[in-house]
Amino acid sequence: MNELPQQLVNGLLLGSMYGLVAVGYTMVYGIVQLINFAHGEIFMTGGFGALTVWLILPGGTTMWVALPLMIIGAVLVATTIAVGAERLAYRPLRGGPRLAPLITAIGLSLALQQAVWAFYPEAKSARTFPQIPGGPIELGPVTIQTGDVFLLVAAPVCMAFLAFFVMRTRTGRGMQATAQDPDTAKLMGVNTDRIIVIAFALGAAMAAVGAVAYGLKYGVVDYKMGFLLGLKAFTAAVLGGIGNIYGAMIGGVVLGIAETMATAYVSHIPGMDQLGGQSWADVWAFVLLIVVLLARPQGLLGERVADRA
Amino acid sequence: MRNRSLLILTTAVTAGALTLTACGSRDDKGGAENGDGGNVTVTIGLDAPLTGELSALGLGIKNSADLAVKTANKKSYVKGVTFKLESLDDQAQPSSGQQNATKFVADKSVLGVVGPLNSGVAESMQKVFDDAKLVQVSPANTNPSLSQGINWSTGEKKRGYKSYFRTATTDAIQGPFAAQYVFKEAKKTKAFIIDDKKTYGAGLAGTFKGEFEKLGGKVVGTQHINPDTKDFSAVATQVKSSGADVVYYGGEYPAGGPLAKQIKAAGAKVTVVGGDAIFSPEYVKLASPAAADGDIATSVGAPIESLPSAKEFLANYKAENYKEAYEAYGGYAYDSTWAIIEAVKKATEGNGGKVPERAKVVEAMQGVSFEGVTGSVAFDEFGDTTNKQLTVYKVEGGAFKPVKSGTFGG
Numbered sequence: 001m002n003e004l005p006q007q008l009v010n011g012l013l014l015g016s017m018y019g020l021v022a023v024g025y026t027m028v029y030g031i032v033q034l035i036n037f038a039h040g041e042i043f044m045t046g047g048f049g050a051l052t053v054w055l056i057l058p059g060g061t062t063m064w065v066a067l068p069l070m071i072i073g074a075v076l077v078a079t080t081i082a083v084g085a086e087r088l089a090y091r092p093l094r095g096g097p098r099l100a101p102l103i104t105a106i107g108l109s110l111a112l113q114q115a116v117w118a119f120y121p122e123a124k125s126a127r128t129f130p131q132i133p134g135g136p137i138e139l140g141p142v143t144i145q146t147g148d149v150f151l152l153v154a155a156p157v158c159m160a161f162l163a164f165f166v167m168r169t170r171t172g173r174g175m176q177a178t179a180q181d182p183d184t185a186k187l188m189g190v191n192t193d194r195i196i197v198i199a200f201a202l203g204a205a206m207a208a209v210g211a212v213a214y215g216l217k218y219g220v221v222d223y224k225m226g227f228l229l230g231l232k233a234f235t236a237a238v239l240g241g242i243g244n245i246y247g248a249m250i251g252g253v254v255l256g257i258a259e260t261m262a263t264a265y266v267s268h269i270p271g272m273d274q275l276g277g278q279s280w281a282d283v284w285a286f287v288l289l290i291v292v293l294l295a296r297p298q299g300l301l302g303e304r305v306a307d308r309a
Numbered sequence: 310m311r312n313r314s315l316l317i318l319t320t321a322v323t324a325g326a327l328t329l330t331a332c333g334s335r336d337d338k339g340g341a342e343n344g345d346g347g348n349v350t351v352t353i354g355l356d357a358p359l360t361g362e363l364s365a366l367g368l369g370i371k372n373s374a375d376l377a378v379k380t381a382n383k384k385s386y387v388k389g390v391t392f393k394l395e396s397l398d399d400q401a402q403p404s405s406g407q408q409n410a411t412k413f414v415a416d417k418s419v420l421g422v423v424g425p426l427n428s429g430v431a432e433s434m435q436k437v438f439d440d441a442k443l444v445q446v447s448p449a450n451t452n453p454s455l456s457q458g459i460n461w462s463t464g465e466k467k468r469g470y471k472s473y474f475r476t477a478t479t480d481a482i483q484g485p486f487a488a489q490y491v492f493k494e495a496k497k498t499k500a501f502i503i504d505d506k507k508t509y510g511a512g513l514a515g516t517f518k519g520e521f522e523k524l525g526g527k528v529v530g531t532q533h534i535n536p537d538t539k540d541f542s543a544v545a546t547q548v549k550s551s552g553a554d555v556v557y558y559g560g561e562y563p564a565g566g567p568l569a570k571q572i573k574a575a576g577a578k579v580t581v582v583g584g585d586a587i588f589s590p591e592y593v594k595l596a597s598p599a600a601a602d603g604d605i606a607t608s609v610g611a612p613i614e615s616l617p618s619a620k621e622f623l624a625n626y627k628a629e630n631y632k633e634a635y636e637a638y639g640g641y642a643y644d645s646t647w648a649i650i651e652a653v654k655k656a657t658e659g660n661g662g663k664v665p666e667r668a669k670v671v672e673a674m675q676g677v678s679f680e681g682v683t684g685s686v687a688f689d690e691f692g693d694t695t696n697k698q699l700t701v702y703k704v705e706g707g708a709f710k711p712v713k714s715g716t717f718g719g
Contacts, residue, residue: 003550006575010542117360124364126563128594136576145574218539218567220595222362228537263532263543277533278544279506 005141007264008257013148013217015256016155020210021233022240022248023162024203030179030243031199033098034090037105039207040230041112042082046208047129047221048120049077054130063132067150067212070130074208081112082204083197091193109227116223126222129215147216154209159249162202166245171198179243232285239289241299250300258288348391349664353378353649354413356406356424356434359398362563365591367426369636370448371396374423376625377646387654389662394646395419399430406430410437419443420670421649423642428452429508431473439470442668446474446648448641451585451609452512453481456691462515466691472671474692476641476648476683478609478699480509483584484516484559486699486717487607491555491582492524494713495605499529501553501579503544503568505536505560513584514559521557529553536564544568545575553579561586566595573600585609588637588702588709598707606702610683611714613640622682644681651677 021043028036053073057066089108093101116123132146144152166172177185178195186192214229215221232255240251262284267276275283292300355374357367371394378394381387395416397409406425413419414437421444425431428450435455438445447455458467461481491497500521504514511533518528530551532544541564548556549572556572556579558565569581569592581596581604588606596604613619613635622643626635635642652673656665659673678687687695697716702709 003546006546006550007543010546014540014542124360125362125591126595128597131597136574143576214539219570219597220539220567224362225539260543264547277531278538278541279533279535281543282535 002141003264006143007260009142009144011257011260012253013151013256014260015236015253016151017210017213017217017229017252018233018236018256019249019252020155020158020213021207021229022236022252023159023245024207025234025237026240026242026245026248027175027199027203029237030245031175031182032090032094032196034101035105035234036090036200036203037102037230037234038085038108038112039082039203040226040228040233041109042078042085042204042226043207043211043214043230043233044116044221044223044226045081045112045211046074046078046204047211047215047225048116048123049208050074050212050215051127051129051221052077063130066130067132071209071212074212075205078204078208078211079201082200086197086200091196109230113223113227120223123223126220129219129221131219132216145217147213147219150216151213154213155249158206158209159245162206162245165202171195175199235285235289239292239299241301244299244301247299247301254300255285255288259285348389350391350393350418351387351420351653351664352393352395352416352418353646354409354416354419354422354424355394355396355646356399356409356413356422356430357396357426358401359396361400363401363426363561365589365633366449366586366636366638367398367401368633369639370424370426370642372629372631372633373448373622373626373635373639373642374646376622376629376631377643377650379629380625381647381650386650387657390653390657390664392650392653393418399425399427401427401430403427403430403433407433407437410434414438414441414443420653420664420667421446421674423448423645423649425450426638427507427509428455428512431455432508435470435473439472442472442666442671444472444474444649444652444667444671444674446476446645446674448475448645449477449585449638450475450509451477451480451483452508453479453516454508454512456693457481462519468691471692474645474648474674474688476644476681476686476694476696477585477638478697479693480513480516480584482697482717483607483609483699484513484518485520486715487557487582487584487605487701488517488520488524488526489717490607490701490713491557491580491605492521492526495555495580497555497580498526499551499553499555500526501530501532501548501551501556502528503532503534503556503558503560505564506533507536507560509584509586510536510558510560512559514557517557517559534560534564534568536560538564539567541568541571542575545571545577548572548579549575549577553577555579556581558583558587562589562592562595566592566601569596569604570600580604582606585637590634590708593704593707593709598704601704601707604704605712606709607699608637608702610640610696610698611700612702612711613682615711616640616682616684618680618684619682640682644683644686647679647681648674648677648686651679 050070174190236251240247259281262281263278399406504510565587585608588608655673656669700714
């Protein structure tokens with residue numbers, strides 16, 4: 001049986017999730033040149049936000065009613081935490097040495113993980129996440145799970161929304177202007193503080209949608225789920241060209257497909273038996289990253305805004 | 310260009326910082342002092358994952374060890390000695406385990422250590438304990454090389470550390486036991502073997518594979534997964550297209566549950582079989598009860614609920630109102646702790662009633678023999694338990710139910 005189409009779909013799904021989280025890294029980096037390492041944890045809190053909504057809803061609520069409310073809950077929790085973090089942790093350090101906010105981000109990441117671990121009921125081990133009922137959908141050689149359908153729909157919709165927002169709206173143009181040159185943007189009447197808050201909030205909202213997709217896909221959320229996924233999403237952002245939102249999405253998909261292909265096929269290459277399998281998938285993903293960065297140091301799509309240095 | 314080099318620099322610094330955060334904090338508490346009324350306090354150390362994904366098992370071990378210590382004190386089992394349990398968390402990390410081992414060695418009141426849960430963690434602790442002649446009894450390590458040396462499979466058995474003992478049966482028996490059940494009784498002939506590349510998982514998968522092929526079964530595929538991720542879709546697709554009718558997973562439930570769920574969701578008609586580390590209600594929860602139905606786990610010993618020797622333990626455990634269940638290793642943890650208490654008793658008696666030095670406790674451990682929760686407890690020349698019983702459990706109606714107990718012969 002030819003499993004290639006299925007493996008491509010597996011990679012596309014994994015990559016879409018990376019992409020949804022990666023846009024948050026890339027937007028914040030594009031505007032304030034900060035790698036927000038707490039973003040993976042903001043993703044995680046989104047997942048717990050959705051779970052909380054589900055637990056509050058009366059038992060027997062159908063997924064069709066619950067899901068929109070869960071997405072709203074996830075987005076609210078994640079954006080609140082992201083905006084709060086910007087306000088309390090990052091803004092006071094703006095203009096300081098660049099390492100200060102970076103270390104703050106790492107601290108925040110640990111604090112959020114441990115806070116959920118310690119205070120969310122029964123979060124010391126993984127918590128089960130509600131599932132969309134129904135069996136898998138068979139499309140020729142490809143099987144798609146009901147939980148994956150959400151991701152397949154949500155990822156492009158979110159990206160289209162984000163692209164529209166950045167390219168077509170007044171606030172979006174303000175973001176572009178701030179990314180190009182914050183001082184000049186300020187002189188032109190752009191409220192850069194507000195723009196930065198919006199960038200954090202938008203990134204968090206995308207991550208929250210990703211977290212709901214994660215819960216639906218894997219059936220569990222846990223306090224550590226943002227750590228590895230955050231690192232992968234950051235890798236995807238760099239691969240696609242950090243600062244470029246299309247790059248983040250494409251970087252995510254490329255990374256996801258690369259990992260899946262490495263898992264499925266590397267061990268079939270003669271002589272590579274020991275270097276294949278899922279435990280080596282990350283290695284191959286990073287080999288790909290290095291090769292891409294050697295050939296195109298600016299990432300696949302480059303940084304669209306002018307380099308200020 | 311300045312930005313880019315800064316980006317690389319910050320990335321490198323961050324990667325370093327993230328690695329460092331894995332290290333635990335250090336707290337320096339002094340060793341236990343002499344107790345009141347002429348009683349000497351002997352500390353029994355305990356090392357297990359008390360936080361993180363494997364904490365369900367770890368906390369069960371801790372509570373059971375605590376129960377053993379309380380029982381010994383209540384009965385004044387060793388004259389003039391009050392036992393105290395000191396628990397450290399290894400987070401299932403070999404590096405944390407080694408730090409904890411060093412800490413126990415430095416505390417002069419520690420005469421024995423129970424733990425750890427993970428074979429990989431045990432590897433990092435063995436030498437530290439052996440150098441200090443401090444006895445260690447693990448309730449859960451099943452990797453054969455820990456006691457029989459790395460060449461155990463070729464028959465060159467050699468005990469590496471005289472201070473290492475365990476009350477759990479090894480994978481040298483557990484893997485083949487599962488293979489016999491799967492091939493002969495479940496009548497499955499095409500296996501897809503997956504492991505997590507850890508000491509425990511890879512060892513178990515290896516012993517299963519050997520016996521399964523010897524019996525005439527066919528291995529249609531192998532995969533090594535990264536237990537830190539949750540996405541096993543690529544592996545699941547491979548299992549489906551391989552046509553396997555059974556998946557053997559050498560690894561632990563935090564990855565095993567989601568793996569089983571995704572394999573079944575992909576449409577593969579397989580039974581997932583694993584060792585004692587997937588024998589947990591958490592496995593069924595993570596795999597979802599519907600998907601886990603019919604899955605099989607082997608575990609060391611017999612189900613303690615069915616053992617007459619465990620009645621007292623079960624009643625006392627309940628009476629203490631522990632928040633967490635005793636889980637798969639509770640009985641073994643109790644027996645491990647009790648073995649240390651017995652060894653201390655024997656060594657104390659041989660020392661004119663005075664608390665002996667550590668090396669004497671190691672010597673005494675070799676000769677320990679008593680009726681414990683899990684049956685008779687004694688150790689062979691490698692420090693392995695002489696009780697080689699195993700049980701097959703099957704998921705039925707959302708919970709593991711014992712199917713068959715027995716000893717592996719051959």
